[in-house]
Amino acid sequence: MFRHNALRYAVLVALSLAALFQALTAEYFGLEILTEILILAVLVLALDMVAGFGGQVSLCHGALMGVGAYVYALVSAKAGIAPPVAMASAVAVTGVIAWVIGAICSRSHGIYFIMATLAFGQMAYAYVFEAPVFGGDDGLSGISRLDLSLFGIDLDDSRSFALFCLAVAGAVYGASVMTLQSGLGRSLTGVMHNEQRMRALGLTVWRVKADVxxxxxxxxxxxxxxxxxxVMYISPGLxxxxxxxxALVVxxxxxLGTLVGPLIGAAAFVLLKHEISAWTDHWHLVVGVVLIAVVMSGANGIFGWAEARWGGWLERRMADATRKHEQEEVVSDA
Amino acid sequence: MAHDLGFWTLQTLNALQLSMLLFLLSIGLTVIFGLMHFVNLAHGSLYALGAYFAASLAAVGGYWMGFFLAPVAVAGIGILLYSGFIKRMRKSGPMAQVLVTFGLIFALLDLTRIFWGDLALAIEVPSALAGRLDFLGVEYPAYRLFIIVLGVAIFGLLAFVLGRTQIGAMIRAGVDNDAMAACLGINVERMFFVVFCVGCALAGLAGAVAAPLLSVTPDMGLHVLIPTLIVIVIGGLGSLKGAIAGSLIYGFVQTFGAVLAPQLASVLIYALLAAVLVIKPVGLFPARG
Known part of the structure; x- marks a missing residue:
């Protein structure tokens, strides 16, 4: 089950403050990068939810993201329906598709699950690429942003849009934590650790997997x-x-399975990508080497490593501090 | 068009040619997985390397030099990968293996770009195989027929080695139960190594053979990876029978799908894969029942 600890809170606060500071002070280019990080952060939160807490290593989350983008584009730009409705329908359609994929793949494990999700992702990719309504290779353009002028916010301004993405990412983080701490999320982690036992306890395992x-x-x-x-433009490459x-690399x-870690990963990945591509166009080589090094080191990513090193220490310090505080209170009461 | 016998012959040959190319790639991957439980996503990159080695060697000493030496060179790269990464990753879970080999894909992709540049390379078809042959009433490029014959020959050779020789029996024992095979005095670790090298060499051979048909680009390994994975998942991991069955299914569905139902062709194969995974999650002919 997902628990917050001192280090997670600290990193979360630091990340939000850094993002907020960046959103308020940065120039156009900085804002674009921040927005890119925040969108990637939302995607990796979704992936960490299933991969880190359910053992469902999905290789179709990029495709699900693409489905959301295409549904939004079709409903808002082609059918001309208001953006809020288009957003809701995009989220709903993607959710239904993901539920079906999750239900079908619920019997597969390990490498077979990876392959099955890959197959569904590629199926969506091939379909979007071929069907004329999606604009094929050319993609779709002329997508408008959400209209928040009712509240006096103009999202076409990149600073407002970055702040909007920050708000969405924060809300998504809260929703993920709530889901994982609910009965459903706990059942999912139970299934990851011992599926047979959860089944014996009377749980409908496939429903839990599909729901999450x-x-x-x-x-x-x-x-x-x-x-x-x-970007106001989408192509099948998405x-x-x-x-x-x-996304899995991030x-x-x-x-994996820390929720906070993938946020750090998203920031590191996007920044690294821009920094490295500034001085060489072989950034894939660097990412590949870093990935191999991280996985072979045996640590659970950047945050997992930090947690193993400092998490316990910080927790003890906090516990000591509270105990001392309580003792003082007891003394003063007496 | 569809009632013409020549049309069917031609498409069958096309399908066979695609199947045989995929067979060369997937057999290495599937036996490595069956024997070592190792998911080597970088197998496609080895195929691309094979094509590049073949292109460079062909420029020096003609097509046949590339054809024979590229697999050896790729097996050499395989030895490096084995001693550097794969040996150490043997005991980790599938997730870590997928990720390390995913990292290798990235790294090898950029290394080929650094060594050979971004531009596509081309190799000439050897003069002995340049023309067209009359086959059952259709004119068909000799080089493509050569690929089909080569694939069938490799299949026959592997079927013989795996099914009729002592080494084959040892490999099958290792796939079936590696701990038991080790108890019976088989040096499983050394066998893994040899099988891995042979698998890499076959991937290199596939690259060398495919190079004159396609242009040689850095991302060709990335493009071929998904079809190869589909083949081994449909066929069932670890078995020769699965690799050939999966390759034939993929080749025929893809080729005939493209001419008979072009809108559906690309979705068809993924739908088939999904259906196989739902009905028989371990594939059609898995090595272990």
Whole structure:
């Protein structure tokens, strides 16, 4: 089950403050990068929910994100329906598709689960690529952002849009924590640790897996909507399996099953990508080497490593501090 | 068009040619998985390396030099990968293996770009196989027929080695139960190593053979990876029968799908894969029942 500890709170606060500071002070380029990080963060939260807490290593989350983006684009730009409705329908459609994929794949484990989700992701990619309504290779353009002028906010301004994405990412983080701490999330972790035992306890295992996968799909769809609104143009490349692979890389680099870790991973990944591509166009080589090093070191990503090193120490310090505080209170009471 | 016998012959040959190319790739991957339980996503990158080695060697000493030496060179790379990464990752779970080999894909992709550049390379078909042959009433490029014959020959050779020789029996024992095979005095670790090298060499051979048909680009390994994975998952991991069955299914569905129902072709194969995974999650002919 997901628990917050002192280090997680500390990192979370630091990350939010850094993002807020960046959103308020940065220039155009900095804001674009921040928005990119935040959208990736939403996607990897969705992936960490199923991969880190359910053992469902999905290689179709990039495709789910693409589905969200395409549904939003079709409903808002082509059918001309208001963006809020389009957003809701994109999230709902992606959630339903993810639920079905989760239900079908619920019997597969390990490498077979990875392959099955890869197959569904590629199926969506191939379909979007071929069907004329999606604009094929050319993609779709002319996608508008959400209209918040009612509240006096103009999302076409990149600073407002970055702040909007920050708010969405914060809400998604809260929703993920709530889901994972609910009965459903606890059951999922139980299934990950011992599926047979959970079945023996009377749990309908496939329903739990499918339900969480569906929720995770909704979040991935939301990431897609944000991505479509951010670039205002989408192409089938969004659904390609390498996007899912990169999302998985981010989760692993950050720390699987920690929720906070993948956020660090997203920031590190995007920053690294921009920094490295500034001086060499071989950034894949660097990412590949870093990935190999992280996985072979045996640590659970950047955050997992930090937690193993400092988490316990910080926790003890906090506990000592509270105990001392309580003792003082007892003394003063007496 | 569809009632013409020549059309069917031609498409069958096309399908067979695609199947045989995929067979060369998937057999290495599937036996490595069956024997070592190791998921080597970088197998596609080895195929790309094979194509590059073949292109460079062909420029020096003609097509046949590339054809024979590229597999050896790729097996050499395989030895490096084995001693550097794969040996150490043997005991970790599938997740870590997928990720390390995913990292290798990234690294090898950029290394090929650094060594050979971004531009596509091309190799000439050897003069002995340049023309067209009359086959059952259709004119068909000799080089493509050569690929089909080569694939069938490799299949026959592997079927013989795996099914009729002592080494084959040892490999099958290792796939079936590696701990038991080790108890019976088989040096499983050394066998893994040899099988891994042979698998890499076959991937290199596939690259060398495919190079004259396609242009040689850095991302060709990435493009071929998904079809290869589909083949081994449909066929069932670890078995020769699964690899050939999966390759034939993929080749025929893809080729005939593209000419008979072009809108559905690409979705069809993924739908088939999903159906196989739902009905028989371990594939059609898994090595272990």
């Amino acid at each position: 996968f569906g929720l995770s799909g909704m979040i991935a769809g939301l990431a897609g909507v944000l991505a479509a609104q951010h 659904l390609s399996w390498t996007v899912s692979g990169e 989760v692993i680099l950050g720390g």
